[in-house]
Amino acid sequence: MxxxxxxxxxxxxxxxxxxxxxxxxxxxxxxxxxxxxxxxxxxxxxxxxxxxxxxxxxxxxxxxxxxxxxxxxxxxxxxxxxxxxxxxxxxSAVGRNRIRRVGLPPIISSLLNCDQEGDTPSMPSGFVGVSLETVGSSRLLEHMRKHQVDYGAVAAVDDQLHISGVETRKMTTYPFGLAGSQGLMSTLGVDVSSGLTLGDISDLPESVRFVTLNHDFVHAQASDQLLRQQVSVSRIIEVADLDTLKAITSAGIALGFITSVGVEEVDGLEFMPFIDSKAPKFNIYLFHDRDRASSPRAEADVQAFAHYARYQLVSAPH
CATH class of the missing domain: 1.10.10.10 (Winged helix-like DNA-binding domain superfamily/Winged helix DNA-binding domain)
Structure with a gap:
């Protein structure tokens, strides 16, 4: 051989x-x-x-x-x-049912599990043979193209998402923007009540730094279209998780480049969205891989998840 x-x-x-x-x-x-x-x-x-x-x-x-x-x-x-x-x-699937993989990026996972008042459908539970994959949307999109995940939700800056064999449906859209501590915003004299245009970034002092998520997340792709066109790479910090981004932002070290849905009230951060029509958006899609083996139980799980996710995404504040 x-x-x-x-x-x-x-x-x-x-x-x-x-x-x-x-x-x-x-x-x-x-x-x-x-x-x-x-x-x-x-x-x-x-x-x-x-x-x-x-x-x-x-x-x-x-x-x-x-x-x-x-x-x-x-x-x-x-x-x-x-x-x-x-x-x-x-x-591992030999002799038993195949494990179904559900993909949810961290920000979307947090959004779907947030507590709300009123009559909210409960998150589907009790699934047999389901593995939750929590990775950044860019990484998850790669797994979707390789048909390694069954269903879930993913974010993309694309206005339309086409992947062979994968059914996708855009559910909602959030803006990207800059988040900052109250102290830094006050020092910069920024009016947080107004939105940002692309040119506003270059008007900030050279001493201002920015922090965003790395290329496992769609934030990096949006950052390439926004931040990197306006400021030098030396002023941009890339981190691997949302908690680190928020910690750096809260400490006043840098302005956080993030989608609005990634900022919660408990973070104590002020957020300014990009209102320029050319600015990329954080688009959330539900997806279901039709090329992967399916079963009546799997189809039922997909429908249950889609029902829950649609309710949460439509009800969440924009």
Missing amino acids: AMAQIENIRDLEILVALAQTHSFTHAAYQVGLSQPTVSMAIKRLEEQLGKPLVERRRFGAGGVQLTDAGLVAVSRAQQILVELDTLGLAV
Whole structure:
């Protein structure tokens, strides 16, 4: 039996990340490794496969681009990684019903479980064989495209969300904006009663810093369209979770770039939404993967979740 050419599956993950970011630096950040480690992984793959996979260009010349061989390698690598991701589920499902995976990003999960007065339907409970996946929307969208999650809710800046085999329905929209402590807002002389336009960001003092969520979340994509077009990268702090973002914002260290639904009254923060028509929005979609195996029980769970989520999302303040 011939031995596999690739000795390290992690190298394939790094190659895919490089193809997505076109930057050794950004790929290293995405996979949580150092840049030299990423460079060594690509070189190792090139040696094992016998062909160059990337074209290395000077800074500012379009970034890292894949060769023809690299394009083929990335396509195959993505297929391999999808199969590996589902291997554990496939083996564990032998002899019993398959575990259904429900996807809910942290902000949406908090929104769907918030307490409200009045007659509110209870969150569907007692599901048999359901696994809750709580990851940022950008990461969840990747899992949806790979058909690794059955149903749930996800956020996107896209006005329409089309994924092959996945049924999606936009439920509601929230604005992105800047949140700040009362002290910082007062120091800056900001009128929080009025909304923000894109040009307002560049009018803030150079000393003002911003904090937002990393590329596991759609906040990073919105930030690319808003913050990074107006201020230098050195003024932007990226964090991996909402609690850290709020802690930095509450301490007055930076203004938080966040969707309005991510700010709660108990946070003690003041929020200013972007009112510019060109500003990206935090759009919430319900989704259901039709390509994954289904059953009457699974269909019932999907309907129960959709009923509950629709009520909560429509009833929540905007």
